[in-house]
Amino acid sequence: MTKTSLVDFHCHLDLYPDHQTAVERREKAQTYTLAVTTTPQAWPQNRDFTAGKRYVRAALGLHPQLVAEHAAEIVTWKKYLPETRYVGEVGLDGGPDYKHSLPKQKEIFADILQTCAIAGDKILSVHSVRAAKGVVELIEANLPVNRGQVVLHWFIGSKKLITRAIAINCFFSFSADMLQTASGRKVAAMVPLERVLTETDAPFTKLPDIEYAVELLAEIHKVSREAIQEAVTQNLKTLLV
Numbered sequence: 001m002t003k004t005s006l007v008d009f010h011c012h013l014d015l016y017p018d019h020q021t022a023v024e025r026r027e028k029a030q031t032y033t034l035a036v037t038t039t040p041q042a043w044p045q046n047r048d049f050t051a052g053k054r055y056v057r058a059a060l061g062l063h064p065q066l067v068a069e070h071a072a073e074i075v076t077w078k079k080y081l082p083e084t085r086y087v088g089e090v091g092l093d094g095g096p097d098y099k100h101s102l103p104k105q106k107e108i109f110a111d112i113l114q115t116c117a118i119a120g121d122k123i124l125s126v127h128s129v130r131a132a133k134g135v136v137e138l139i140e141a142n143l144p145v146n147r148g149q150v151v152l153h154w155f156i157g158s159k160k161l162i163t164r165a166i167a168i169n170c171f172f173s174f175s176a177d178m179l180q181t182a183s184g185r186k187v188a189a190m191v192p193l194e195r196v197l198t199e200t201d202a203p204f205t206k207l208p209d210i211e212y213a214v215e216l217l218a219e220i221h222k223v224s225r226e227a228i229q230e231a232v233t234q235n236l237k238t239l240l241v
């Protein structure tokens with residue numbers, strides 16, 4: 001792992017107009033990329049396009065925003081789980097359009113966490129829009145610290161919740177878009193550098209720019225960009241051990 005490699009720990013390469021080209025570009029740019037997915041139906045193509053890649057890994061997901069209509073796909077998700085170490089995008093969404101399905105989302109997310117705990121050694125990228133507390137509680141209850149690792153993606157929560165998430169070894173991934181919001185900057189200032197990763201959440205974000213995320217993190221933590229990049233590189237190593 002070289003110091004100059006950037007890390008994008010949450011990105012939807014399969015939602016780009018040309019999925020395969022998007023994977024090849026990341027590989028060529030030597031950007032360590034976690035390609036998350038929203039439904040297990042997308043898994044075979046993601047698995048095949050990332051097979052043998054050095055920098056791009058695919059994660060098996062079941063997005064909380066899809067749970068209302070796609071909960072039955074948990075069966076397919078479980079079928080594919082042995083094929084990957086990476087899980088995402090999973091989690092909870094308590095936003096106005098999705099809170100009606102929160103009970104079902106909680107049931108599915110708990111099942112996913114328990115299944116990962118049994119399997120062991122999985123790394124999860126977790127969504128928590130307006131559900132930060134529910135997400136932390138479910139992880140605490142269902143995924144013992146020695147049975148898997150969680151990266152909280154675009155996590156907006158209180159100092160108390162951040163402390164709880166750190167106590168169960170969670171990492172946090174930050175995008176430039178998130179770091180341009182007051183709430184995102186506040187969270188970033190409270191997360192210690194040894195738990196920080198970068199992401200783009202592309203193609204949904206306005207600024208899918210990892211170097212800019214690094215720059216904003218440097219500004220918030222009052223350290224150099226190199227210090228942030230070193231921390232992120234080290235954190236990725238720690239996570240992948």
Ligand code: MN
Nearest residue numbers: 010012089201
């Ligand atoms: Mn996403």
